Amino acid sequence: MRINWFIVIFLTLQLKITLAQSVVDDIGSFSNGLDSNVNPELSTEKIEKIGATGRIFILTNNSSSYGKGDFISIVLDNKLVNRSLVAKTTSGSGGIKIMKVYNPELHKLLRPGMDVQIIRGDDSYFKLKKKQEEDPESTALINDEEGLFDETTLLEDDLNLEENTSRKIKTDNIFSLYLSQVEGQGVEQDTRRYSQITGAYAYQVNDNFWAEVSYGENVINDFPDGGLDTKFSSLVFKIKYTVEAPFYSFIQPYAGYQITRADSPGAGSGEITPEQQEAELDLVESLQKNQPVFGVTILKRLVPGWFARLDIGSDALNFGFALEF
Numbered sequence: 001m002r003i004n005w006f007i008v009i010f011l012t013l014q015l016k017i018t019l020a021q022s023v024v025d026d027i028g029s030f031s032n033g034l035d036s037n038v039n040p041e042l043s044t045e046k047i048e049k050i051g052a053t054g055r056i057f058i059l060t061n062n063s064s065s066y067g068k069g070d071f072i073s074i075v076l077d078n079k080l081v082n083r084s085l086v087a088k089t090t091s092g093s094g095g096i097k098i099m100k101v102y103n104p105e106l107h108k109l110l111r112p113g114m115d116v117q118i119i120r121g122d123d124s125y126f127k128l129k130k131k132q133e134e135d136p137e138s139t140a141l142i143n144d145e146e147g148l149f150d151e152t153t154l155l156e157d158d159l160n161l162e163e164n165t166s167r168k169i170k171t172d173n174i175f176s177l178y179l180s181q182v183e184g185q186g187v188e189q190d191t192r193r194y195s196q197i198t199g200a201y202a203y204q205v206n207d208n209f210w211a212e213v214s215y216g217e218n219v220i221n222d223f224p225d226g227g228l229d230t231k232f233s234s235l236v237f238k239i240k241y242t243v244e245a246p247f248y249s250f251i252q253p254y255a256g257y258q259i260t261r262a263d264s265p266g267a268g269s270g271e272i273t274p275e276q277q278e279a280e281l282d283l284v285e286s287l288q289k290n291q292p293v294f295g296v297t298i299l300k301r302l303v304p305g306w307f308a309r310l311d312i313g314s315d316a317l318n319f320g321f322a323l324e325f
Contacts, residue, residue, distance in 0.1 A: 041119075042075060042117040042118065042119060043063045043065035043117065043118045043120075044063075044115055044116070044117055044118075045059045045060045045061065045062065045063070045065070045115070045116060045117075045118050046059065046060045046113065046114070046115050046116075047059055047110060047111065047112050047113065047114045047115075047116060048060060048093060048112060049112055050110065050111070050112055054098070054107075055097065055098045056095060056096070056097060056098075057084070057095070057096045057098065057110075058093055058094070058095055058096075059093065059094050059096060059116075059118070060092060060093055060094075061089055061092055061093055061094045062092055065118055065120055066086050066089070066094060066118065066120045067086065067089055068086055068087070068088060068089050068094075069085075069086060070085075070086045070120055070121070071083065071084070071085055071086075071120075071121060072084050072086060072096065072118050072119060072120050072121075073102075073118070073119040073123040074110070074116050074117070074118060075116065075117040075118070075119060076106050076109070076110070076116055076117070077106070079102075079103055079106060080102040080103060080123060081101070081102060081103050081106045081107050081110070081116070082098050082099075082100060082101045082102055082103075082107055083098075083099050083100040083102065083123070084096040084097060084098050084099055085097045085099055166207050166208070167204070167207050167208060167242075168208055168242045168243070168244045168250055169204065169208075169242055169250060169299075169324065171204070171324040171325060172203060172204045173201070173202070173203055173204075173324065173325050174201070174202040174210075174212075174307075174322050174323065174324050174325075175199070175200070175201055175202075175322065175323050175325070176198075176199065176200040176201075176202070176214075176309055176320060176321065176322040176323075177197075177198070177199050177200075177320050177321060177322075178198055178200070178309055178311070178318045178319055178320020178321065178322075179195060179196070179197060179198070179318065179319055179320055180195070180196040180197075180198040180216050180234070180311075180316040180317070180318045181193040181194070181195060181196075181316055181317040181318070182194050182195075182196055182216070182232070182234050182260070182315070182316045183316070184220075184232060184260070184286075184287045185283065185286040185287060186223075187222070187223055187224060187225070187283065189283075189286075193317070194218055194220060194232055195218060196216035196217055196218040196232070196233075196234060196316075197216060197217075197218070198214055198215065198216030198234070198316075198318065198320075199214065199215060199216070200212055200213065200214035200215075201213060201214075202238075202240070208241055208242040208243075209239070209240070209241055209242075210238075210239070210240040210241075210242065210252065211237075211238070211239060211240075212236075212237070212238040212239075212240060212254070212256075213235075213236070213237055213238075214234075214235070214236045214238070215233070215234070215235050215236075216233065216234050216316075217231060217232065217233035217234070218231075218232055219231055219232070220232050223264070223283065224264060224267050224279070224280040224281075224283035224284055225267075225276075225280055227266075228264055228266045228267060228280070229264065229266075230262050230263065230264035230267070230284060230287070231262070231263045231264070232260070232261075232262050232287055233260065233261050233262075234258060234259070234260045234315070234316065235258070235259045235260075235261075236256055236257070236258045236259075236293065236315050236316075237256050237257050238254040238255070238256035238293075239254060239255055239256060240252040240253065240254040240297060241253055241254075245298075247300070248300065248301040249298065249299060249300045249301065250298070250299040250301075250307075251296060251297075251298055251299075252296065252297040252298075252299065253295075253296050254294070254295055254296065254297060254313070255292070255293070255294050256292070256293050256294075256315070257290070257291070257292055257293065258289065258290070258291055258292075258293045258315045259289070259290050260287060260288055260289045261287075261288055262284045262285075262287035262288055263284075264280075264284045267280040267281055267283075267284045291314075293313055293314045293315035294313060294314055295311060295312055295313015295314060295315065296311070296312055296313065297309065297310070297311050298310045298311075298312075299322060302321075305323060305324055305325070306321065306322070306323060306324075307321065307322040307323075307324070308320075308321060308322075309321060309322045
């Protein structure tokens with residue numbers, strides 16, 4: 001009986017020791033028992049971005065050679081560079097988290113735009129010439145399974161594959177509401193500015209290039225004559241380009257096309273002379289224009305997501321607020 005208990009205790013201790021082996025240690029050693037003479041299948045991908053800490057890489061995935069959750073290795077000049085975990089894939093790109101650096105010298109040479117070779121899974125074909133255990137802080141960025149599966153560790157860099165750092169404004173949409181001063185003609189045939197409440201929607205069609213449409217309208221009282229009202233509207237299409245300015249501001253020169261319309265149901269009717277009818281209709285017609293416009297929009301960031309907006313252009317003088325989303 002004593003011998004049997006000794007065997008049970010011995011087997012239990014052996015089982016605990018086996019289960020306690022680090023998952024991260026397995027990553028570098030699980031393949032040592034495999035046939036290292038088998039030439040692995042390599043795919044060539046391009047480095048798109050490297051995070052500020054050098055721990056997050058964005059690679060192309062044109063050949064669909066890896067997927068989320070895969071372990072991959074980067075090879076350069078037929079030498080292993082590093083070992084990584086694929087954290088995210090989307091739209092022909094993948095985000096990887098560097099777990100272990102095999103060759104620090106080659107790792108430092110990696111740059112955006114560089115072509116590298118990728119091994120998915122087993123990388124035992126490339127034998128490590130030297131185990132990098134002398135300085136684990138510099139060779140192993142994740143040292144145990146707790147760090148490997150820690151969401152904070154995986155996401156502490158900004159792993160957003162859609163983010164384009166060349167954009168001055170990162171979001172694609174801006175909605176604005178502002179007060180417009182639109183130029184028109186007065187009853188005395190003088191030039192006047194009419195106030196309109198205007199809404200605008202802009203979409204970033206390409207890096208820093210925006211397409212915007214705006215619409216505003218107001219009612220002009222006693223126009224074209226006493227007792228008559230005229231609805232005056234302005235529709236503007238613009239193409240803008242964004243330039244970053246100091247103090248969290250952005251300047252957007254623009255070119256576009258403006259369409260103004262006027263509607264006065266009572267103009268040219270009633271008990272008036274033909275001359276008066278023609279004069280009223282001419283005044284209403286004078287407000288209707290189709291013309292190219294030019295100007296500049298200035299956006300001043302107030303808080304995240306909100307801007308103060310100023311437009312100075314041939315179409316109108318505007319001031320209001322804008323929301324990005």
